Amino acid sequence: xxxxxxxxxxxxxxxxxxxxxxxxxxxxxxxxxxxxxxxxxxxxxxxxxxxxxxxxxxxxxxxxxxxxxxxxxxxxxxxxxxxxxxxxxxxxxxxxxxxxxxxxxxxxxxxxxxxxxxxxxxxxxxxxxxxxxxxxxxxxxxxxxxxxxxxxxxxxxxxxxxxxxxxxxxxxxxxxxxxxxxxxxxxxxxxxxxxxxxxxxxxxxxxxxxxxxxxxxxxxxxxxxxxxxxxxxxxxxxxxxxxxxxxxxxxxxxxxxxxxxxxxxxxxxxxxxxxxxxxxxx
Ligand SMILES: [Zn+2]
Numbered sequence: 001x002x003x004x005x006x007x008x009x010x011x012x013x014x015x016x017x018x019x020x021x022x023x024x025x026x027x028x029x030x031x032x033x034x035x036x037x038x039x040x041x042x043x044x045x046x047x048x049x050x051x052x053x054x055x056x057x058x059x060x061x062x063x064x065x066x067x068x069x070x071x072x073x074x075x076x077x078x079x080x081x082x083x084x085x086x087x088x089x090x091x092x093x094x095x096x097x098x099x100x101x102x103x104x105x106x107x108x109x110x111x112x113x114x115x116x117x118x119x120x121x122x123x124x125x126x127x128x129x130x131x132x133x134x135x136x137x138x139x140x141x142x143x144x145x146x147x148x149x150x151x152x153x154x155x156x157x158x159x160x161x162x163x164x165x166x167x168x169x170x171x172x173x174x175x176x177x178x179x180x181x182x183x184x185x186x187x188x189x190x191x192x193x194x195x196x197x198x199x200x201x202x203x204x205x206x207x208x209x210x211x212x213x214x215x216x217x218x219x220x221x222x223x224x225x226x227x228x229x230x231x232x233x234x235x236x237x238x239x240x241x242x243x244x245x246x247x248x249x250x251x252x253x254x255x256x257x258x259x260x261x262x263x264x265x266x267x268x269x270x271x272x273x274x275x276x277x278x279x280x281x282x
Contacts, residue, residue, distance in 0.1 A: 009140070010047075010049070010050070010051030010136075010140055011035050011047050011049075011051070013051065013140065013141065013143060014037075014047045014051065014052070014053055014143055015032045015047075016143075017100070017121075017123055017143040018030055018031070018032055018037055019155075020100060020123060020143075020154060020155055020158040020159075021037065021053070021145075021153050021154060021155065022039075022153060022154060022155045023039035023041070023043050023045075023153070024055050024147065024148065024151050024152075024153040025039075025041070025043050026039055026040075026041045026043060028040050028041055028043075029155075030045070035047050037053060045153075048133075048136075050133055050136040050137065051136045051140055051144060052132050052133070052135075052136045052144035052145060052146060053144075053145050053146070053153075054129060054132075054146040055145060055146055055147040055148070055153040056127060056129065056146050056147060056148060067130065067134075068247060069247060069248050070107075070108045070130075070131060070134050070248075072243075072244040072245075072247040072248040073107075073108060073110075073244070073248040074108055074110065074134075074138075075240075075244045076241060076244040076245055076248055077110040079238075079241055079244070081235055081241065081245075081268070081270050082110070082270060084231045084232070084233045084270070085187065085231045085270065085272045085274070086111065086114045087231070088229055088231035088272070088274045089111060089114075089115070089163065089165065089185060089187060089274060090114070090115065090118050091229075092183070092185045092229070092274055092276045093115065093118075093120065093161055093163070093183070093185065095183050095276065095278075096120075096160040096161035096182070096183045097160040097161065097178075097179050097180075097181045097182040097183060098160050098179075099121075099158065099159055099160030099161075099179055099182070100120075100121040100122065100123050100143075100158070100159055100160060101115055101120045101121065101122050101123070101159065101160060101161045101162075101163060102122075102123050102124075102125065102152075102154065102158075102159045102161070102162045102163070102177060103115065103122055103123070103124035103125065103142075103163045103165070104125055104149050104152065104162055104163065104164050104167065104169075104170075104173075104174065105125070105126060105127075105149055105164055105165070105166075105167025105168060106124035106125060106126045106131075106132070106135060106144075106167075107126055107128075107131050107135070107166070107167065108131050108134045108135050108138070109124060109131070109132070109134070109135025109136075109138050109139065109142065109144070110138070111163065111165050111187075112124035112135065112139065112142045112144075113135075113138050113139040113142070115163070116139055116141045116142055122141075122142045122143070123142070123143040123145060123154070123159075124142050124143070124144055124145065125144075125145040125146070125147045125149070125152065125153075126145075126146065126147075126167075127146070127147065127148055127149065128146075129146045132144050132145070132146045149167070149168065149169075149170045149173065150170050150173060151173070152170075152173045152176075152177055154177045155177070156176055156177065157176075157177065157178065157179045157180070157182075158177055158179070159177045159178050159179065159182055160178075160179060160182055160183065161178075161182060161183040161184070161185060162174045162177065162178055162182070162183070162184050162185070163185045163187070164184070164185070164186045164187070165185075165186075165187035166187060166188070166189070166272075169186060169218075169219075171184075171218070171219070171221075171222035171223065172222075174222075174279075175222065175223075175279050178279040179279070180279065180280065181278055181279065181280070182278065182279045183276060183277075183278055183279075184219075184223055184275075184276065184277050184278075184279065185274060185275070185276050186215070186219060186274075186275040186276075187272050187273070187274050187275075188210075188212055188215050188272065188273050188275070189210045189271065189272060189273075190210065190212065190230055190231075190232060190271030190272050190273050191210050191211065191212065191271070192232060192269045192271040193210055193269065193270065193271040193272065194245075194249065194251060194268065194269065194270070195269050196264075196265055196267060196268050196269060197245065197246075197249070197251065197252075197260075197265065197268060198251070200260050200261045200262075200264055200265050201251075201252065201255055201259075201260050204252075204255040204256065204259060204260075205251060205252075205255065212228070212273045212275075215273075215275070216228065216273075216275060219275050219277060220277070223277035223278070223279065224277060224278075224280065225277060225278075226275050226276070226277045227275070227276045227277070228273055228274070228275055229273070229274045229276075230271065230272075230273055230274075231271065231272050231273075231274060232269065232270070232271035232272075233269070233270055233271075234267050234268065234269045234270075235267060235268060235270065236266060236267050237265055237266055237267055237268050241268075242262060242265055242268075245268065246260065
């Protein structure tokens with residue numbers, strides 16, 4: 001496809017989901033004008049040629065950008081180490097209400113990519129522009145958004161499901177954008193997640209154990225009954241995958257990777273808790 005047509009088709013995809021979006025400044029509806037979205041108050045949000053809308057008025061948002069860690073994470077995902085978690089997530093989404101799925105805190109976009117491949121209509125958002133730029137190159141069918149999870153640029157009750165995987169939550173915003181009966185799926189690391197790596201890096205980690213309990217309690221306070229499903233597998237680590245893992249995981253940010261006993265790391269446990277609950281409007 002010629003580049004200009006590829007660009008316009010990406011813009012068209014954003015325009016097709018504009019009815020679900022709202023202006024994060026005045027909360028007004030957005031209408032397409034050329035290659036941007038505009039509200040009645042005149043706030044203008046450009047659709048980037050790469051196929052996303054930037055709703056954050058700053059050059060770079062969020063945590064310090066680490067391009068290297070995104071690239072390693074992408075490769076680790078492509079190698080299939082998270083496939084069982086993808087499957088658990090897709091299984092959970094079978095309970096979604098009609099309407100698009102919002103991936104809130106999509107990072108570099110792997111899960112949104114997999115949800116689209118399974119047939120979902122997905123709007124995916126992250127505060128880090130660089131992560132969304134990278135995500136937009138992965139899948140052109142997702143409506144990619146740079147935005148604040150505490151002020152989602154989405155209309156009330158527009159979504160059939162919200163997915164919040166390995167990212168901070170904002171339950172009030174999730175409840176606002178979900179339709180009555182809509183589904184929240186939250187994915188958090190399980191207690192055995194990366195246990196071999198945590199053993200090998202013992203003494204260097206600030207937080208050495210995961211616990212799902214506080215997250216589950218917080219979830220339940222906002223969404224009532226929570227269903228919990230553990231997705232766990234242990235896979236052999238190739239030297240390439242080990243290198244990707246050591247460079248992608250936030251667990252090791254600030255740790256001295258040279259001090260880790262690599263020889264003992266021949267396999268890795270990837271474990272997540274998939275928490276689901278339904279939004280019941282009051
Ligand atoms: Zn506005």
